Amino acid sequence: MFKTLIEPFRIKTVEPIRRTTPDERRAALAAAGNNVFLLKAEDVLIDLLTDSGTGAMSAAQWGALLQGDESYAGSRSYFRFEEAVRNITHRKHIIPTHQGRAAERILFGSILKPGDLVPNNTHFDTTRANVEVMGATALDLVIAEGKVPSLIHPFKGNLDLARLERVLSEDGHKVPLVMVTVTNNSGGGQPVSLENIRGISALCKKFDKPLFIDACRFAENAWFIKQREPGQSERTPLEIAQEMFSLAQGATMSAKKDGLANIGGFLALDRDDWAEQCRNLLILTEGFPTYGGLAGYDLEAIAQGLKEVVDEDYLRYRIRVTEYVGEALTKVGVPILLPTGGHAVYLDARAFLPHVPPLEYPGIAIINALYLDGGVRGVEIGTVMFGQKPDGSEAPAAMDLVRLAIPRRVYTQSHMDYVVEAVAHVYAQREKLRGWRMVHRPKALRHFTATFEPMT
Ligand SMILES: *Cc1c(COP(=O)(O)O)cnc(C)c1O
Numbered sequence: 001m002f003k004t005l006i007e008p009f010r011i012k013t014v015e016p017i018r019r020t021t022p023d024e025r026r027a028a029l030a031a032a033g034n035n036v037f038l039l040k041a042e043d044v045l046i047d048l049l050t051d052s053g054t055g056a057m058s059a060a061q062w063g064a065l066l067q068g069d070e071s072y073a074g075s076r077s078y079f080r081f082e083e084a085v086r087n088i089t090h091r092k093h094i095i096p097t098h099q100g101r102a103a104e105r106i107l108f109g110s111i112l113k114p115g116d117l118v119p120n121n122t123h124f125d126t127t128r129a130n131v132e133v134m135g136a137t138a139l140d141l142v143i144a145e146g147k148v149p150s151l152i153h154p155f156k157g158n159l160d161l162a163r164l165e166r167v168l169s170e171d172g173h174k175v176p177l178v179m180v181t182v183t184n185n186s187g188g189g190q191p192v193s194l195e196n197i198r199g200i201s202a203l204c205k206k207f208d209k210p211l212f213i214d215a216c217r218f219a220e221n222a223w224f225i226k227q228r229e230p231g232q233s234e235r236t237p238l239e240i241a242q243e244m245f246s247l248a249q250g251a252t253m254s255a256k257k258d259g260l261a262n263i264g265g266f267l268a269l270d271r272d273d274w275a276e277q278c279r280n281l282l283i284l285t286e287g288f289p290t291y292g293g294l295a296g297y298d299l300e301a302i303a304q305g306l307k308e309v310v311d312e313d314y315l316r317y318r319i320r321v322t323e324y325v326g327e328a329l330t331k332v333g334v335p336i337l338l339p340t341g342g343h344a345v346y347l348d349a350r351a352f353l354p355h356v357p358p359l360e361y362p363g364i365a366i367i368n369a370l371y372l373d374g375g376v377r378g379v380e381i382g383t384v385m386f387g388q389k390p391d392g393s394e395a396p397a398a399m400d401l402v403r404l405a406i407p408r409r410v411y412t413q414s415h416m417d418y419v420v421e422a423v424a425h426v427y428a429q430r431e432k433l434r435g436w437r438m439v440h441r442p443k444a445l446r447h448f449t450a451t452f453e454p455m456t
Contacts, residue, residue: 005320008313009409012059017045025372033451034436036367036377045375046415048404051343053099053256053263055408057301061260064304068297073288077296077303081266084303088218088238088310089245091268093275095282096292096299100216100254101126103267106286107212107252110277111176112136119167120179120214121146121159122187125385127179127214127252129445132390139167140398146187147398149337149348154228155193156339157184157221159200168207178204181214182221182244186381188401189217189322189341191224194232194243201247210249210271216257218244220342223315238310250274257343260305260408264298318342321406321416328420334427337401347423349382349400353433358383358396360435360455366402366426368452369433374422378404384438385447392443 020028020043032038041047047054069075082094097103104127112118114135123131123138131138141163146156159180168175180200184190197213204211222240225232232240245251249271255264269275279289286293294302308314319342326340335351349362356362363380370376382400389395404419426433440451 005317007409007412008317009058018042019045020375022372025375029368029371033440034364034368034453035447035449035451036371036379037448038451039371039377043375044371044377046411046419047377048344048406048419049377049379051257051405051407052254053261054410055256055260055262056410057260057262058304058308058409060308061301061304064300065297068295068300070296072291074290075296075299077299078290080303081299084306085266085268088241088306089215089251089268090242091245091250092270093268093272093278095267095269095275095278095289096294097265097267097282097286098293099256099263100214100252100265101130102286102293103252103254103265104130106278106281107250107267107269107274108134108136109281111274115174116176117167117171117174118177118179119159119164119175121157121181121184121192123179124181124185124214124216125445125447127181128386133444141167142184142187146184146190149188149346149351149399149401150335152338154191154339155196155224156190157182157187157192158196159192161196161199161203164200164203168203168209172207172209175207175209177210177212177250179212179214180248181216183217183224183342185216185343186386188337188346189220189343191221191228191342193229194225194240195229197244197247210269211247212250212252212269213245213248215245215251215253217342218253219258219309219315220319222310223319224342227319236310237312237315241310255302255305258306258309259302260309261298261301264294264302266292318408321413324413325404325406325416325420328417329423332420332424332427334423337399344403344405346381347378347402347404349380349402352402352427353430355431356433356435358387358400359394360437361400361452362435363400363402364436364452365433368436369426369429370402370422373425373429374418376404376419376422378402380447384450388443388446 116136250269337346
């Protein structure tokens with residue numbers, strides 16, 4: 001009846017954000033080596049660096065914290081957590097970890113050996129790094145449509161089944177597991193269809209390989225399936241998620257995303273021998289298997305968050321926010337990755353700044369201008385993040401994107417209107433923007449700590 005989609009919550013606690021002057025921001029960015037990762041968060045007005053661990057917890061989650069059982073072993077909170085994760089994933093072994101990358105490191109550290117191949121639609125940066133540190137190769141097999149920012153396709157996160165079949169038939173002996181990332185974060189937060197997951201699952205069965213889901217945004221993916229996939233509109237997001245997981249044998253997850261928690265993650269799997277190896281490594285580096293580096297109260301927050309995240313009102317609002325920002329940017333001509341994904345709006349930095357070549361980091365040019373002009377922080381997902389090869393050389397990434405990730409339940413529509421205005425302002429000034437040179441060049445995950453200077 002009404003067209004305004006409201007935030008499905010009211011605000012009980014507020015946190016002030018601080019305005020800065022352009023001079024203050026110029027000084028802050030220079031002190032940070034022109035890398036927004038190195039800024040003090042207090043110097044940022046609207047922080048869209050990541051949607052990871054930055055969400056607002058509900059009153060029910062804060063209440064659950066007080067129920068935390070801090071027993072070292074066998075705590076009540078672990079069993080609540082285990083039940084919540086098992087209700088969605090149906091896996092036999094549920095191993096808590098302090099965040100998603102810990103689950104990745106423990107899984108890959110237990111089962112990968114040098115020369116192995118891991119196919120995925122698109123590896124997230126920590127996933128790729130954890131595969132490569134074992135001497136294995138991370139293969140990205142997203143469909144061709146997934147690499148063209150302007151192309152509209154309902155499931156741009158889909159994995160190319162023909163290429164997967166070729167890899168499995170030619171190099172299957174090197175592949176210990178296949179992964180699929182839902183939604184495909186590094187490819188624009190784009191969903192993977194149920195039909196595609198069924199196809200991957202069938203190939204995995206044919207070649208006798210376990211399928212693992214990188215499940216960070218399983219609920220957002222389920223919502224897209226409900227909206228876009230024929231025959232799915234009558235199902236609940238939970239039912240769809242349960243079917244997604246039923247097609248796999250394992251999952252890694254960062255609870256900092258669709259766990260609606262500020263910290264946490266898990267590894268879930270069926271194979272007993274792998275689970276035992278993983279638990280041994282977990283004890284060495286994370287903690288006892290019933291807490292995995294988390295406090296009992298963190299396990300409670302995740303257990304409650306996993307229930308809230310599949311709520312239809314929440315998911316409708318969540319996905320509408322990104323779409324709303326995307327529509328507003330498109331209206332003023334800003335090139336973005338289409339259609340908008342689940343957790344973020346991605347600017348197409350190459351189309352935005354055609355005069356800045358990829359090796360001069362057009363994404364960094366936009367990010368830094370957006371901070372200097374608007375106090376808004378985003379992140380480059382492009383040649384800085386993915387351009388470094390294992391041998392140390394550098395090449396342009398498949399795409400140069402600027403990600404504006406939207407924290408869950410944190411900002412209101414007027415915050416988003418401000419962001420749109422700030423991006424439009426930078427876009428209007430685009431011809432004045434120049435490239436950047438990387439000065440400090442770290443060897444791994446360089447985007448976090450690299451420093452830059454302007455090209456002259
Ligand atoms: C965030 C993320 C991870 C890693 O999780 P952390 O909790 O940040 O360690 C892995 N995969 C994807 C797709 C992610 O978005």
